[in-house]
Amino acid sequence: MTFFHNLMTGLNSIPYQLKCVDCGHGYDPGEVPYVCPVCSEEQEPGRALLGVLEVDYDYERLAIEFDRDYLVGCALRGTRRYFPLLPLSDEKFLSPLLIGDTPLMAGERLGTHLGMTDLFMKDDSRNPAGSYKDRASVLVVAKALEMGAETVCTASTGNAATALACVCASQGVDCSVIVPESAPPAKLAQMLVYGAKVFPVRGNYDQAFDLSSEACQRLGWYNRNTAFNPYTIDGKRVAAFEIWEQLGQRAPDSVWIPTGDGVIIAGVAKGFRDLLGLGLIDKMPRMIAVQAAGSAALVNAFESGLKEPEPVEGASSVADSIVVEAPRNGILALREIRESQGWGVSVSDEEILSALALLGRLTGCFVEPSSAAAVAGLLKEREAGRVADDECAVLLLTGTGLKDIAAAQRAVMMPQSIEPNFQALEEVLA
Amino acid sequence: MTFFHNLMTGLNSIPYQLKCVDCGHGYDPGEVPYVCPVCSEEQEPGRALLGVLEVDYDYERLAIEFDRDYLVGCALRGTRRYFPLLPLSDEKFLSPLLIGDTPLMAGERLGTHLGMTDLFMKDDSRNPAGSYKDRASVLVVAKALEMGAETVCTASTGNAATALACVCASQGVDCSVIVPESAPPAKLAQMLVYGAKVFPVRGNYDQAFDLSSEACQRLGWYNRNTAFNPYTIDGKRVAAFEIWEQLGQRAPDSVWIPTGDGVIIAGVAKGFRDLLGLGLIDKMPRMIAVQAAGSAALVNAFESGLKEPEPVEGASSVADSIVVEAPRNGILALREIRESQGWGVSVSDEEILSALALLGRLTGCFVEPSSAAAVAGLLKEREAGRVADDECAVLLLTGTGLKDIAAAQRAVMMPQSIEPNFQALEEVLA
Numbered sequence: 001m002t003f004f005h006n007l008m009t010g011l012n013s014i015p016y017q018l019k020c021v022d023c024g025h026g027y028d029p030g031e032v033p034y035v036c037p038v039c040s041e042e043q044e045p046g047r048a049l050l051g052v053l054e055v056d057y058d059y060e061r062l063a064i065e066f067d068r069d070y071l072v073g074c075a076l077r078g079t080r081r082y083f084p085l086l087p088l089s090d091e092k093f094l095s096p097l098l099i100g101d102t103p104l105m106a107g108e109r110l111g112t113h114l115g116m117t118d119l120f121m122k123d124d125s126r127n128p129a130g131s132y133k134d135r136a137s138v139l140v141v142a143k144a145l146e147m148g149a150e151t152v153c154t155a156s157t158g159n160a161a162t163a164l165a166c167v168c169a170s171q172g173v174d175c176s177v178i179v180p181e182s183a184p185p186a187k188l189a190q191m192l193v194y195g196a197k198v199f200p201v202r203g204n205y206d207q208a209f210d211l212s213s214e215a216c217q218r219l220g221w222y223n224r225n226t227a228f229n230p231y232t233i234d235g236k237r238v239a240a241f242e243i244w245e246q247l248g249q250r251a252p253d254s255v256w257i258p259t260g261d262g263v264i265i266a267g268v269a270k271g272f273r274d275l276l277g278l279g280l281i282d283k284m285p286r287m288i289a290v291q292a293a294g295s296a297a298l299v300n301a302f303e304s305g306l307k308e309p310e311p312v313e314g315a316s317s318v319a320d321s322i323v324v325e326a327p328r329n330g331i332l333a334l335r336e337i338r339e340s341q342g343w344g345v346s347v348s349d350e351e352i353l354s355a356l357a358l359l360g361r362l363t364g365c366f367v368e369p370s371s372a373a374a375v376a377g378l379l380k381e382r383e384a385g386r387v388a389d390d391e392c393a394v395l396l397l398t399g400t401g402l403k404d405i406a407a408a409q410r411a412v413m414m415p416q417s418i419e420p421n422f423q424a425l426e427e428v429l430a
Numbered sequence: 431m432t433f434f435h436n437l438m439t440g441l442n443s444i445p446y447q448l449k450c451v452d453c454g455h456g457y458d459p460g461e462v463p464y465v466c467p468v469c470s471e472e473q474e475p476g477r478a479l480l481g482v483l484e485v486d487y488d489y490e491r492l493a494i495e496f497d498r499d500y501l502v503g504c505a506l507r508g509t510r511r512y513f514p515l516l517p518l519s520d521e522k523f524l525s526p527l528l529i530g531d532t533p534l535m536a537g538e539r540l541g542t543h544l545g546m547t548d549l550f551m552k553d554d555s556r557n558p559a560g561s562y563k564d565r566a567s568v569l570v571v572a573k574a575l576e577m578g579a580e581t582v583c584t585a586s587t588g589n590a591a592t593a594l595a596c597v598c599a600s601q602g603v604d605c606s607v608i609v610p611e612s613a614p615p616a617k618l619a620q621m622l623v624y625g626a627k628v629f630p631v632r633g634n635y636d637q638a639f640d641l642s643s644e645a646c647q648r649l650g651w652y653n654r655n656t657a658f659n660p661y662t663i664d665g666k667r668v669a670a671f672e673i674w675e676q677l678g679q680r681a682p683d684s685v686w687i688p689t690g691d692g693v694i695i696a697g698v699a700k701g702f703r704d705l706l707g708l709g710l711i712d713k714m715p716r717m718i719a720v721q722a723a724g725s726a727a728l729v730n731a732f733e734s735g736l737k738e739p740e741p742v743e744g745a746s747s748v749a750d751s752i753v754v755e756a757p758r759n760g761i762l763a764l765r766e767i768r769e770s771q772g773w774g775v776s777v778s779d780e781e782i783l784s785a786l787a788l789l790g791r792l793t794g795c796f797v798e799p800s801s802a803a804a805v806a807g808l809l810k811e812r813e814a815g816r817v818a819d820d821e822c823a824v825l826l827l828t829g830t831g832l833k834d835i836a837a838a839q840r841a842v843m844m845p846q847s848i849e850p851n852f853q854a855l856e857e858v859l860a
Contacts, residue, residue, distance in 0.1 A: 170794030195791030203850035361625030364600030420633035
């Protein structure tokens with residue numbers, strides 16, 4: 001971290017800059033809020049974002065506020081607990097909702113099934129809006145309040161918009177969501193209940209995305225689009241701090257991450273890199289990206305040794321939350337996978353649905369297909385002999401099964417009905 | 431508590447008996463596991479249960495294990511934290527899932543809307559299977575394991591069976607669910623993912639209920655039917671301990687409870703009575719039962735001064751989780767409402783859906799209609815001048831909105847779509 005410059009002295013007590021992950025240039029967050037102005041000049045539509053910025057901390061200064069002693073005396077919960085590690089000048093900007101502080105559960109019965117002795121599930125389906133994306137939104141909305149923005153906007157069809165709408169509602173911040181008119185009505189209903197202003201457009205997601213960018217520029221709205229806004233990655237890193245603390249202040253050997261755009265994998269990796277920078281762990285866990293076979297741009301790029309993923313035209317899978325043609329955060333995600341000695345694995349829809357039912361049956365965790373993909377990936381790699389019996393592996397469960405009941409129905413078999421008498425019951429039990 | 435006899439000496443270290451709430455007779459839990467054999471002789475089908483048993487503790491002995499000092503040093507979370515107050519011989523019988531420990535959130539924006547200064551929401555939608563019923567199931571399954579039962583059974587169409595299936599999956603206990611074949615496919619899918627054995631019967635809920643009772647008797651299955659099994663009430667009282675602790679070890683003035691069978695209200699009231707018995711609070715909060723107008727047997731009975739509710743034929747409401755014709759725990763629930771100086775209030779489906787959207791917009795809590803009923807009840811009583819500005823009121827949010835997307839869709843208005851350009855956006859914003 002020799003490159004560090006604290007450009008914020010005098011303005012903000014939090015020592016950080018925004019650093020371009022491509023060219024390494026550092027920016028004042030007050031001047032450059034989104035992507036690197038130099039690298040993003042080459043940006044082509046429909047490809048991974050160029051010039052993604054990450055929050056670059058001065059660990060020596062962070063370590064003054066955050067160490068093992070701080071945690072001993074800290075009764076705070078959720079995102080608030082790690083306030084000294086957030087790029088935020090005041091705790092008051094954080095939502096009153098409990099976001100994060102999700103259970104890390106020992107998967108004993110699943111472990112037995114797999115012949116593994118140190119397996120855990122981080123259950124982020126327990127966040128308020130039901131998914132990991134709440135972690136990005138809590139920091140983005142806090143930054144919006146800190147900067148005095150009155151409206152936060154995103155283009156989205158799914159969990160990201162729902163998470164944003166939820167956090168905004170808890171703090172009275174206006175939320176505008178631009179969606180293709182074909183977006184799933186169930187998720188639209190959830191956003192609308194949270195009071196988001198929803199603008200369905202007669203067009204596709206790319207058109208909604210372009211309109212959201214223009215609206216943010218011209219109306220002064222704060223742009224939450226994933227990876228484009230650096231705090232989406234930074235908010236998502238808090239799960240790494242929690243895993244570390246829940247494991248008794250150690251890093252696991254590997255984290256198994258459902259992967260679409262690559263923002264969660266980048267967030268988790270960044271969290272562990274920060275712990276490494278603070279001297280709180282001495283090795284990085286392997287980042288394992290699990291993708292659906294029908295949407296495996298990152299896995300393909302990893303296996304081909306590419307620096308940037310090639311878009312997968314017509315990407316599709318039952319795991320809709322991780323279906324993307326061009327992973328927006330693909331360049332950074334690939335780097336994190338490689339630098340952590342991790343790898344990528346793709347799984348079929350059949351394997352995903354089968355893992356969904358296996359996980360439910362052995363753990364009591366009911367997840368959406370993207371989360372089940374992580375389980376399917378571990379099963380596959382374990383069978384291939386790439387995971388040791390005593391590997392400390394953490395499965396990241398990113399969304400609740402209640403968000404996709406249709407997939408759950410495909411994962412199980414509905415039994416035949418019987419007459420309502422004991423004899424009929426005995427017959428089917430026999 | 432002069433009536434107390436410890437019938438369990440020698441067998442079990444936990445000092446309790448099961449006491450009939452009607453005749454007051456005490457029973458050895460090993461001898462009489464469900465309802466009072468004397469009072470239940472008069473039981474008629476389709477009416478409130480007679481002879482419901484409640485767990486009767488020796489507070490002097492409980493106080494040895496549980497006091498304010500215990501909590502200071504206790505790092506345990508969820509149901510496990512209150513183990514010294516549970517009728518259980520060993521903590522190992524509790525599910526590894528985090529059940530309970532749900533957030534108590536200050537409802538500042540909702541409070542401002544209502545002109546109230548001390549309003550809270552207890553968000554039990556954050557339980558693993560998404561509802562308050564997880565609290566009953568965790569204790570019932572623990573008792574099943576303690577007693578060596580291999581299968582737990584319930585008749586149900588909804589959240590109760592889902593909660594039971596979830597907890598059973600986490601501990602490898604067989605779960606049998608007997609349901610009418612017309613049960614909602616979404617909830618069936620969730621149970622099946624948890625690995626429950628689901629037996630759909632060609633008949634209605636009453637027939638499923640009768641068959642589940644016979645199956646339990648003849649096959650040695652443990653019966654979890656609500657209120658019939660005394661630990662359903664006792665498990666549900668843990669939320670009262672959490673509210674007390676989260677408020678800084680004080681009781682609120684009132685708790686607003688979505689009410690169907692009356693088991694939650696009895697559980698919460700019992701929890702506060704136990705705190706009173708332990709000398710940890712000095713007054714009971716008022717129990718306010720909120721029912722849907724189309725299913726208001728308890729509210730009607732309260733207002734008519736009846737001891738037992740009259741069944742409401744053809745009960746119906748958008749709040750399906752609290753629709754019952756004959757509240758099974760009606761006698762005890764009515765007593766708890768009256769003894770706590772509480773009351774009942776009924777709200778229309780229109781008021782429920784409007785409260786659902788209001789709550790979402792002002793708090794970021796997305797709930798199912800039954801939970802929104804609690805909010806609607808508070809709005810109504812506040813308008814009627816029956817709730818003071820500084821009343822410390824706790825709204826019990828019992829289930830996630832993701833369980834009933836159709837209701838959410840009815841609660842909001844879908845906006846018109848626009849062309850995907852800035853001019854069109856400006857026009858709708860104007």
